[in-house]
Amino acid sequence: MKIDVFTLFPGWFEFFEGQRHVRNAVELGHELTVVDLRSTTPLRAGQVDDTPYGGGAGMVLRVDVVEAALRVRWDTDPVEGRGSRRVVALSASGRPFDDALASELAGEDEVALLCGRYEGFDERVHEHLATDVVSIGPYVLAGGELAAMVVCDAVLRKLPGALGHESSAVEESFSPALGGAPEYPQYTRPADWRGHGVPAVLSSGDHARVRAWRLEQSRQRADSG
Numbered sequence: 001m002k003i004d005v006f007t008l009f010p011g012w013f014e015f016f017e018g019q020r021h022v023r024n025a026v027e028l029g030h031e032l033t034v035v036d037l038r039s040t041t042p043l044r045a046g047q048v049d050d051t052p053y054g055g056g057a058g059m060v061l062r063v064d065v066v067e068a069a070l071r072v073r074w075d076t077d078p079v080e081g082r083g084s085r086r087v088v089a090l091s092a093s094g095r096p097f098d099d100a101l102a103s104e105l106a107g108e109d110e111v112a113l114l115c116g117r118y119e120g121f122d123e124r125v126h127e128h129l130a131t132d133v134v135s136i137g138p139y140v141l142a143g144g145e146l147a148a149m150v151v152c153d154a155v156l157r158k159l160p161g162a163l164g165h166e167s168s169a170v171e172e173s174f175s176p177a178l179g180g181a182p183e184y185p186q187y188t189r190p191a192d193w194r195g196h197g198v199p200a201v202l203s204s205g206d207h208a209r210v211r212a213w214r215l216e217q218s219r220q221r222a223d224s225g
Helices: 010-017 020-027 063-074 099-106 123-128 145-156 207-224
Strands: 002-007 031-036 086-096 110-115 132-135
Touching: 002 010, 002 063, 002 145, 010 020, 010 031, 010 145, 020 031, 020 145, 063 123, 086 099, 086 123, 086 145, 099 145, 110 145, 132 145
Parallel strands: 002 031, 002 110, 086 110, 086 132
Antiparallel strands: none
16 A cells, blocks of 8 residues: 655654564555654745634644645645545544554555644635544644554555564454453463462463453453553
8 A cells, every 4th residue: 555644843753664564565565754843835935834714823724735745745736636546634533543443444445544743724714625533542642643654554564564463463452352352361471470460360271261362351451441
């Protein structure tokens, strides 16, 4: 798949691009491209934002700036071509991001992530350029860069081979294998730590009992959450 990230701060993604599962995905033929919104702005002196109509504090990212970036990147009119690829605007007001949406996006051939800044995007970006408006949680960040990394991380790790072992992502929290519930508790050595031991079933060698125990623990975590 191809993921394009549109941002005012491309340098933020240098560390992320170096992570092993991201490198694995790229080596397998998937693409992650970070695009600087300032590099294609139609405005003078690299301007990308303006004051909000109606007054108020802060600045708003302009719709024509986002349109220009998409047009240059894809060599097509992003309004006329809307729907030909998933374009996700990251905003605190959007649809909550979850494992189901991560799986949905991982099944796409192309996904674009739009990183907001300041007071966010002109609403016309949401209405006429984006196909989805997505939030990673009910809180406000300085910009959409961290949110884009969260979405990329969750999506890329679902691609076959990205984690190195096919089974690594099967029984993760909120996966279909666990019925959407959180993952069960995990233990490793030492078997005893300051008087706190490991559940005996995990050392029983009975795989059916271990599987049943894990599913029950997962369900309990879901119920208590």
